Amino acid sequence: MTEVLVSGLTKRYGSKLALHGLDLQIAPGEFVTLLGPSGCGKTTTLRCLAGLERPTTGTITMGGRAVVDTERGVFVPADKRKVGMVFQSYALWPHMSVSENVAYPLKVARLGSQDRQQRVHEMLDAVGLAGYEKRQVTALSGGQQQRVALARALAARPGIIFYDEPLSNLDSKLRYQLGQQVRSLHDQFETTSVYVTHDQEEAITLSDRIVVMNEGEIMQDGSPAELFDRPNSAYVADFMGFQNILPGEVVGVDNGIADVKIDETSLVVSGTTTTRATLGDRVNVAFRAAHIRVHADATSDPGRFEGIVERTTYLGNATNLLIRADGLPLRVRLETSDLRIDEMPAVGDRLGFSVNPARAVVIDVIQREEPQSDEFLTTKTSALVAPR
Numbered sequence: 596m597t598e599v600l601v602s603g604l605t606k607r608y609g610s611k612l613a614l615h616g617l618d619l620q621i622a623p624g625e626f627v628t629l630l631g632p633s634g635c636g637k638t639t640t641l642r643c644l645a646g647l648e649r650p651t652t653g654t655i656t657m658g659g660r661a662v663v664d665t666e667r668g669v670f671v672p673a674d675k676r677k678v679g680m681v682f683q684s685y686a687l688w689p690h691m692s693v694s695e696n697v698a699y700p701l702k703v704a705r706l707g708s709q710d711r712q713q714r715v716h717e718m719l720d721a722v723g724l725a726g727y728e729k730r731q732v733t734a735l736s737g738g739q740q741q742r743v744a745l746a747r748a749l750a751a752r753p754g755i756i757f758y759d760e761p762l763s764n765l766d767s768k769l770r771y772q773l774g775q776q777v778r779s780l781h782d783q784f785e786t787t788s789v790y791v792t793h794d795q796e797e798a799i800t801l802s803d804r805i806v807v808m809n810e811g812e813i814m815q816d817g818s819p820a821e822l823f824d825r826p827n828s829a830y831v832a833d834f835m836g837f838q839n840i841l842p843g844e845v846v847g848v849d850n851g852i853a854d855v856k857i858d859e860t861s862l863v864v865s866g867t868t869t870t871r872a873t874l875g876d877r878v879n880v881a882f883r884a885a886h887i888r889v890h891a892d893a894t895s896d897p898g899r900f901e902g903i904v905e906r907t908t909y910l911g912n913a914t915n916l917l918i919r920a921d922g923l924p925l926r927v928r929l930e931t932s933d934l935r936i937d938e939m940p941a942v943g944d945r946l947g948f949s950v951n952p953a954r955a956v957v958i959d960v961i962q963r964e965e966p967q968s969d970e971f972l973t974t975k976t977s978a979l980v981a982p983r
């Protein structure tokens with residue numbers, strides 16, 4: 596179980612700055628996922644950690660040992676870092692059998708042939724491929740090849756394993772099964788894991804901690820629940836699947852809940868504040884489609900607003916509604932388990948809606964006036980994002 600400390604990591608490709616000075620701490624035994632859209636620098640970060648790429652500046656310490664220190668000219672290459680790697684493309688040696696592939700890192704580590712054989716058996720057993728020793732890897736399915744790659748990565752008992760979108764080439768059911776296997780191997784062999792994906796669901800189900808990246812920077816770093824429930828910016832909220840992100844102004848604050856008047860409407864939505872917000876502040880309020888309650892009657896109780904159903908999309912277990920409330924398009928997800936079949940909302944229906952304030956977040960706070968002291972400063976204020 597290797598600890599990793601990264602400080603001020605940058606990587607430049609020609610004129611392109613791919614990493615903007617990352618700081619990252621990974622505890623021994625942690626399963627950390629780098630999550631973000633294409634081109635945000637996930638692979639570059641992973642390759643710098645693994646020793647496949649030379650950072651432009653920064654330091655990386657692994658298990659107490661400096662493996663990168665650009666100022667002192669320290670660079671320890673991948674094969675001297677005791678790491679395992681699993682790639683999207685499997686990267687197996689096609690001319691070797693299954694057992695030869697798994698045995699290869701053991702040969703490099705100079706394990707005796709008896710021990711090697713025993714370890715290969717143990718590893719193939721762990722990934723559910725006992726009996727496949729003699730098969731050519733080209734005669735295996737994609738899922739089986741990736742399990743060989745997992746066995747190979749773990750065979751030499753590295754303290755840390757790097758995964759770069761290892762499940763992306765597999766179908767969704769297999770992706771789920773193999774993902775669970777990756778996590779249980781992590782627990783069983785007590786490694787540290789750094790995992791790259793652009794799939795938020797995969798990140799949430801596998802990780803102890805998720806690091807959301809954007810254009811070479813870390814936007815937020817927290818537990819799956821923190822990121823899922825309490826994104827700190829419109830960027831992270833959007834990436835974590837908040838379907839409604841609306842700009843507005845704070846018109847009331849009480850006990851960690853801010854009331855936000857949505858721009859160009861008379862709607863007021865209340866949400867939980869994660870950074871201090873005061874009257875008149877510009878903010879975004881974000882909430883999930885599933886966290887809007889639907890009421891059959893369109894009364895004018897506080898916190899309740901009226902909307903007209905513009906579109907319905909039947910999903911089997913749920914129905915997505917696009918509603919328009921005071922000119923504003925909102926996305927609502929209704930679980931069908933809560934409804935009788937003859938109760939399904941239809942286009943043109945006028946219904947009441949309310950947002951659960953505990954489930955809505957008020958983010959991207961921009962103070963109305965100049966901050967009076969440091970405590971008023973927010974950690975990160977990103978540009979306001981218009982609803983999609």
Ligand SMILES: Nc1ncnc2c1ncn2[C@@H]1O[C@H](COP(=O)(O)OP(=O)(O)OP(=O)(O)O)[C@@H](O)[C@H]1O
Pocket residue numbers: 608611613631632633634635636637638639640793
């Ligand atoms: N060898 C290279 N030469 C030049 N630019 C590169 C190189 N490798 C990566 N980049 C650039 O660095 C940025 C980050 O790339 P990176 O591969 O780390 O992204 P990523 O988050 O892994 O994306 P994806 O999800 O598509 O794999 C991109 O703008 C990319 O074009």
Ligand SMILES: [Mg+2]
Pocket residue numbers: 637638639
């Ligand atoms: Mg990549």
